[in-house]
Amino acid sequence: MTAARECSREPSKFGSTRSPQRRLNSRAPVTTLMSRCGSEAVGEEADPTSGVSPVWKELGFKDMPKYTHKTDKFILYQAAVQSPDCEAEFVDRVYWNEYGTRAALFREDFCGTQLISCEWVKLRPKNVAYGVDLHKPTLAWGLKHNISRLPPRQAARVHQVRQDVRHVITPKVHLVGAFNFSYFIFKRRRDLLAYFTAVRKSLLPRGLFVCDAYGGWESQQVIKEKTRLKGFTYVWEQSAYNPINDHTMCHITFKFPNGKSIKRAFTYDWRLWTLGEIQDALIDAGFARTEVYWEDEDKNGDGNGVYRVRKKADNSPGWNAYIVAVP
Numbered sequence: 001m002t003a004a005r006e007c008s009r010e011p012s013k014f015g016s017t018r019s020p021q022r023r024l025n026s027r028a029p030v031t032t033l034m035s036r037c038g039s040e041a042v043g044e045e046a047d048p049t050s051g052v053s054p055v056w057k058e059l060g061f062k063d064m065p066k067y068t069h070k071t072d073k074f075i076l077y078q079a080a081v082q083s084p085d086c087e088a089e090f091v092d093r094v095y096w097n098e099y100g101t102r103a104a105l106f107r108e109d110f111c112g113t114q115l116i117s118c119e120w121v122k123l124r125p126k127n128v129a130y131g132v133d134l135h136k137p138t139l140a141w142g143l144k145h146n147i148s149r150l151p152p153r154q155a156a157r158v159h160q161v162r163q164d165v166r167h168v169i170t171p172k173v174h175l176v177g178a179f180n181f182s183y184f185i186f187k188r189r190r191d192l193l194a195y196f197t198a199v200r201k202s203l204l205p206r207g208l209f210v211c212d213a214y215g216g217w218e219s220q221q222v223i224k225e226k227t228r229l230k231g232f233t234y235v236w237e238q239s240a241y242n243p244i245n246d247h248t249m250c251h252i253t254f255k256f257p258n259g260k261s262i263k264r265a266f267t268y269d270w271r272l273w274t275l276g277e278i279q280d281a282l283i284d285a286g287f288a289r290t291e292v293y294w295e296d297e298d299k300n301g302d303g304n305g306v307y308r309v310r311k312k313a314d315n316s317p318g319w320n321a322y323i324v325a326v327p
C-alpha cells in the first residue's frame with residue numbers, strides 16, 4: 001500500500017492551525033481525547049475569541065452561550081472534544097480511496113450523542129446512519145439535541161440502536177466507525193476480539209472499519225493538560241497507568257471563568273492498546289488487511305491534519321492515528 005493516499009482534514013477552520021490533540025504531541029506532554037481537525041479549541045498562542053462555533057450554533061444557540069458549571073456536560077463535551085464533520089468526511093474519503101465508489105450505510109459504534117451520524121446524513125441524500133450505544137440517557141440526549149435539530153428528511157435517516165456493540169444486529173453497512181478510543185473499554189483481548197469479529201460480520205463485502213487510537217510515552221504518564229476554549233477550559237487528566245497490564249484511568253473536567261468547575265464530568269477506565277495489538281486482533285477477527293493512517297507534520301513538527309497510510313513512523317511522545325480494516 002502506498003503512502004500516497006491522503007486524507008486531508010481541514011485543520012484551520014476555527015483559528016488554530018493544528019488540531020488540539022496534535023498541538024500537544026510534539027512539545028507538550030500528553031495525548032488527549034480531542035478532536036482531530038479544526039475545532040473551536042484554540043492553541044495557547046491563538047486568540048480564543050476568534051472564529052465561530054458551529055457546535056453551539058447547531059445546538060440552537062443564536063449567540064455563544066455563557067458556559068457555567070450548570071451547563072449541560074454533553075454540550076461541553078461536544079464543544080471540547082468532537083469534530084463530527086471532519087470525522088464523517090474522513091471516513092467518506094477513506095472509503096472512496098479504497099473502493100472508488102461512495103459509501104451510503106454508516107454505523108457509528110459507541111455513538112454517544114450520535115453527532116457523527118448526523119454529519120453523515122448531511123453528506124448525501126442517500127446516506128443512512130445507525131448509532132449504537134448502550135446508554136439510554138445519552139441516546140435520548142442525542143435524539144433531542146442533535147437528531148431532532150436536523151431537517152426532517154435527514155433526521156429520518158438517522159437510527160438509534162440501544163445495544164452492546166459486540167452483539168448488535170443492524171443491516172449490513174459499508175462503514176463502521178468507532179471514535180474517541182471508545183473500544184479501549186475492552187480490557188481483555190477476548191472482548192476486543194469479540195467486538196472486532198462482530199464488526200467484521202456486520203460489514204458488506206465492500207466494507208471498511210475505521211477506528212482511532214492514541215499512544216506515545218506521554219500517554220502513560222499521570223498528568224493533567226489544560227486547553228483553553230471559548231468560554232471554558234477543558235482539562236484532560238490521566239490519573240493512573242499500570243505498566244503491568246496497560247490499564248489507564250482518564251477524566252475530563254471543565255473549568256469556568258467564575259472559578260467553578262465540573263470535576264471529572266467524564267471518566268474513562270481503559271486499556272491503552274498499541275497499534276500492533278489492535279491490528280493483530282483485527283486480522284484474528286477475520287479482516288484481510290489493516291492500514292494505519294498517520295498524521296503528517298508541519299515544519300515545526302506539529303500535526304497538520306493530513307493523515308496518510310504509513311508503514312513506518314518516527315516514535316513520538318504523543319500521537320493519534322486511524323486504523324482502517326479491510327474485510
Ligand SMILES: C[S@@+](CC[C@H](N)C(=O)[O-])C[C@H]1O[C@@H](n2cnc3c(N)ncnc32)[C@H](O)[C@@H]1O
Nearest residue numbers: 110111112133134135138163164165179180182
Ligand atoms: C467515549 S464515549 C464516545 C462518544 C462518541 N463516540 C465520541 O466520539 O466522542 C463512549 C460511549 O460508548 C458507550 N459504550 C460503552 N460500552 C459500550 C458497549 N459495550 N456497547 C455499546 N456502547 C458502549 C458509552 O455509553 C458511551 O456513550
